Amino acid sequence: MTTRTINPLDHLIVGFDKALRVVGGVAKAARPNPGVSAPDCELNTQEQRHSAGLMRVNHVGEVCAQALYDAQGRRASTQAMRTQFAKSGREEEDHLAWTAERLAELGSQPSLLNPLWYAGAYALGTVASRLGDAVSLGFVVETERQVEAHLNSHLDQLPPQDAKSRAIVTQMRDDEIEHGAKAQEMGAAEMPLPVKAAMRAMAKVMTTTAYYI
Numbered sequence: 001m002t003t004r005t006i007n008p009l010d011h012l013i014v015g016f017d018k019a020l021r022v023v024g025g026v027a028k029a030a031r032p033n034p035g036v037s038a039p040d041c042e043l044n045t046q047e048q049r050h051s052a053g054l055m056r057v058n059h060v061g062e063v064c065a066q067a068l069y070d071a072q073g074r075r076a077s078t079q080a081m082r083t084q085f086a087k088s089g090r091e092e093e094d095h096l097a098w099t100a101e102r103l104a105e106l107g108s109q110p111s112l113l114n115p116l117w118y119a120g121a122y123a124l125g126t127v128a129s130r131l132g133d134a135v136s137l138g139f140v141v142e143t144e145r146q147v148e149a150h151l152n153s154h155l156d157q158l159p160p161q162d163a164k165s166r167a168i169v170t171q172m173r174d175d176e177i178e179h180g181a182k183a184q185e186m187g188a189a190e191m192p193l194p195v196k197a198a199m200r201a202m203a204k205v206m207t208t209t210a211y212y213i
Contacts, residue, residue: 041159146200148176148180
């Protein structure tokens with residue numbers, strides 16, 4: 001029995017198909033939405049708009065996560081790394097579906113700039129992966145540290161009665177912590193301070209813009 005080799009064109013087609021599905025909002029969760037069992041609540045217009053803005057930011061973060069994990073997983077040198085990137089990517093797709101569902105419940109929609117966010121994140125993931133496995137893993141660790149802090153800030157900012165959004169964000173945060181810890185265990189390199197600062201600056205631009213658009 002022969003094993004079919006996937007050529008570069010196949011990789012390109014698969015990657016393009018994934019990008020279209022992500023930016024087009026086609027995501028399917030493998031796990032139940034944590035917000036389903038949370039109680040409904042009454043939000044006034046301002047609170048609803050604020051929750052929607054925060055969840056749109058979180059949805060953009062998951063669009064970027066899909067791009068990053070896909071780019072890094074494709075260029076990882078070991079099967080263990082490829083497997084871990086794939087596992088993390090599947091869990092991030094849960095987040096993508098959950099945040100999209102919550103946005104719809106809040107009467108809002110994903111960012112209109114999702115194609116831009118996806119392309120930029122894919123480029124960053126490609127650069128990180130080309131610098132070696134340790135750097136690629138280190139990029140994951142630092143990304144997840146910053147995402148954890150970002151999600152904690154959202155838990156502080158979300159209306160206290162918005163239990164559905166809060167349940168989703170809490171599970172997302174727990175998953176991100178696990179992803180970062182796993183990358184650390186696999187031999188992540190520490191990112192230089194200027195790189196960390198640049199990552200925070202780029203994240204600030206993304207989150208500020210995505211809240212509104």
